[in-house]
Amino acid sequence: MGNSTFRGGVHPKGMKELSRDKTIQRYLPKGDLVFPLSQHIGKPAVPVVQKNDPVLAGQIIAKADGFVSANIISSCSGKVKAIEPRMTSAGVMAQCIVIENDQKFTLMEGIGQPTNYKLLTNAEIIGKVQAAGIVGLGGAGFPTHVKLSPKNPDEIDYIIANGAECEPYITCDDQLMRNQPGWVVGGLKVLLHLFPNAKGVIAIEDNKPEAIAAIEQEVAGNDRISVLPLTTKFPQGGERNLVHAVTGRKMASTDLPANLGCIVDNVTTLTAIYRAVALNEPLMEKGFTVTGEAVAEPGNYIIKIGTNVRELLDAAGGFKEEPKKVLLGGPMMGMAITDLDIPIAKSYNALTCLTEDPVEIAQEQMTACIRCGRCARVCPIGLVPQMMQEAAVRRDYKRYERLHGVDCIACGSCTFICPAKRPLTQLFKVTKSEILARRRKEAAK
DSSP states (O other): OOOBOOSSOBOOOOOGGGTTTSOOEEEOOOSOEEEESOOSSSSOOEEOOOTTOEEOBTOEEEEOSSSSOOOEEOSSOEEEEEEEEEEOTTSSEEEEEEEEEOSOOOBOTTTTOOOOGGGSOHHHHHHHHHHTTOBOTTTTOOBHHHHTOOSOGGGOOEEEEEEOOOSTTOOHHHHHHHHOHHHHHHHHHHHHHHOTTOEEEEEEETTOHHHHHHHHHHHTTOTTEEEEEEOOOBTTTSHHHHHHHHHOOOOOTTOOGGGGTEEEEEHHHHHHHHHHHHHOOOSOEEEEEEESTTBSSOEEEEEETTOBHHHHHHHTTOBSSOOSEEEESOTTTOEEESOSOOBOOTTOOEEEEESSOHHHHHHHHOOOOOOOOHHHHHOTTOOOHHHHHHHHHTTOHHHHHHTTGGGOOOOOHHHHHOTTOOOHHHHHHHHHHHHHHHHHHHHTO
């Protein structure tokens, strides 16, 4: 029996060798730290500090505005320099809190104080996660305390730790599991304490043998936690794919994992949960990879949230040659950026600097669709991109919705495999945003 996997998917070049064996190291920023008020799904946080206020590391500087929102925590000490619009990764100006970093990183009292989480109530544990400002750190940015509050907690029978890290180039989760398996497993144990009917599964792609070995050693003798090697394939780490690979259960497009008895969290998120609940450390830092053929010294870092992209790139030796494309994230699902003077928000885990622009190359080679059907064969959720493309080009939104195009997870598998080099994923992202905007407009009438 082979390793667990899902239907469809693709095999892009991994390019992990650039940074996979670079031991994760902590980087302390020297410049100002910038904190966008919206670093999560849901309503932006509301500032609770003013210009010139002194700030300590670990202090809440913006509070969640409602249940589906998240606190923003200062990751440095210093003073509030400004609360003003700054350029963000989305290429737009957004309201941010700017902290003048005194480079002392003085912590608030009590941070780092160990706590026996087994003596806490479920409400107290979830409260600590909420106060810590933890969101999904694998890219989604969904507030974690909401995920840990399902309607029927007694029906949760799987806690799945997502250690797939299937996106090419990125290796910070691999390094985290290899070097801090206790943090990852510790976070999983906290969730198993919350959900006593569940068992824990740590799912890791099989191109990470050292991580698998380190985690297996950490969970040895624990009959509630197992390690599941996954076939290396993209997008193996997609929530729907992961639930199916681990449990055999199929998620409908309208389902949440909790509807199928599952809670899914990235290993970096589990680390943040452990540190918040057991060590009283709010979310101030996370793993991050700086990589790509254009980078002088690719590497893995634990970075302070709010760190400037350009400053971290300089710490990795800067560019050894001028990049054709720079991405926050990886080449399949990352976001292209044109300005390096932007802050690293909670949900970003990599800077990938490419010497070739695959989109530019594809545009030069693009032909009409040849109706080969490869896009449908690789779609991990069973859509038909060829037909979706036809509807999207005609702006036939009703047909696009009948084809379940709004369920597209924008993984990029169809674009990757297309021999005609059609920009399918980009087209689907635009179409989905237009449909959702129309729905919001109609709902507001």
